[in-house]
Amino acid sequence: xxxxxxxxxxxxxxxxxxxxxxxxxxxxxxxxxxxxxxxxxxxxxxxxxxxxxxxxxxxxxxxxxxxxxxxxxxxxxxxxxxxxxxxxxxxxxxxxxxxxxxxxxxxxxxxxxxxxxxxxxxxxxxxxxxxxxxxxxxxxxxxxxxxxxxxxxxxxxxxxxxxxxxxxxxxxxxxxxxxxxxxxxxxxxxxxxxxxxxxxxxxxxxxxxxxxxxxxxxxxxxxxxxxxxxxxxxxxxxxxxxxxxxxxxxxxxxxxxxxxxxxxxxxxxxxxxxxxxxxxxxxxxxxxxxxxxxxxxxxxxxxxxxxxxxxxxxxxxxxxxxxxx
Numbered sequence: 001x002x003x004x005x006x007x008x009x010x011x012x013x014x015x016x017x018x019x020x021x022x023x024x025x026x027x028x029x030x031x032x033x034x035x036x037x038x039x040x041x042x043x044x045x046x047x048x049x050x051x052x053x054x055x056x057x058x059x060x061x062x063x064x065x066x067x068x069x070x071x072x073x074x075x076x077x078x079x080x081x082x083x084x085x086x087x088x089x090x091x092x093x094x095x096x097x098x099x100x101x102x103x104x105x106x107x108x109x110x111x112x113x114x115x116x117x118x119x120x121x122x123x124x125x126x127x128x129x130x131x132x133x134x135x136x137x138x139x140x141x142x143x144x145x146x147x148x149x150x151x152x153x154x155x156x157x158x159x160x161x162x163x164x165x166x167x168x169x170x171x172x173x174x175x176x177x178x179x180x181x182x183x184x185x186x187x188x189x190x191x192x193x194x195x196x197x198x199x200x201x202x203x204x205x206x207x208x209x210x211x212x213x214x215x216x217x218x219x220x221x222x223x224x225x226x227x228x229x230x231x232x233x234x235x236x237x238x239x240x241x242x243x244x245x246x247x248x249x250x251x252x253x254x255x256x257x258x259x260x261x262x263x264x265x266x267x268x269x270x271x272x273x274x275x276x277x278x279x280x281x282x283x284x285x286x287x288x289x290x291x292x293x294x295x296x297x298x299x300x301x302x303x304x305x306x307x308x309x310x311x312x313x314x315x316x317x318x319x320x321x322x323x324x325x
Contacts (some may be wrong), residue, residue, distance in 0.1 A: 003319050010308040011054040025073045049075050049180045056184030056199050059309040067187040071133045077121035084114035140179035149169025160237040174207025205297035210320045212290040231266045240282030
């Protein structure tokens, strides 16, 4: 049994029922839409986000309810919508090894499908008066958009400080995982604001560690989730690079910024940048910060009684920083 299956074990029944409900939540009277959503459902990833929702709900209350299923569906609908739109923005032809929607059905249809999924998610909450859950999700969507735009703005000047970097990854990546965990708690214990906030913070910390792990993949050779040096080619300022930049003299700084700005398509130069960042211990520093976020997240679970759900969440935190892709 692999680690993802182990994490899923305590909520297998919930996940099976969720899949049926999620598929149903996408249904449309338009045959083309149904064909496209069928394609999406059959190429799903690890489904980490709904797993966070169910494990959190079970850990804090020992049960889930219809609100939990709706919350997990809304998160997955809106997350899928953002991925579809991202592929259009990035002009990406592949998603998880399969053709993206825009590659198969072109940009116009992909954008419309993304809009459709977004509206289905919003209506699922509104029709059931889940306004507290809708607020959690809406804040996450706003922050994700702000994070993407902040990154684009900073990439033009390459003037990202470590603090700005943390804000970008908090908004871009961590906010959605934070929403999953706070939503899980809010679905079963709507009156317990301290539990909801505790789990929001827990999800945020995992999200921060997750993104730093992704940054580290950029400097790793081997069968990983993305090609080595892709962030440098896309002029993304990641934590190892920021650390190296902050610990360089003026001449090194000029060379590094010039390399990322003007020579990011040159394979030899990208390899030199990777070697330079390693030499400056950028990877060591990023790993240290990632482990700090991991430990802080685990501390937030301590007050909860031991259970298979708590164990699965601990396993999830460790998986985030130990995964190979």
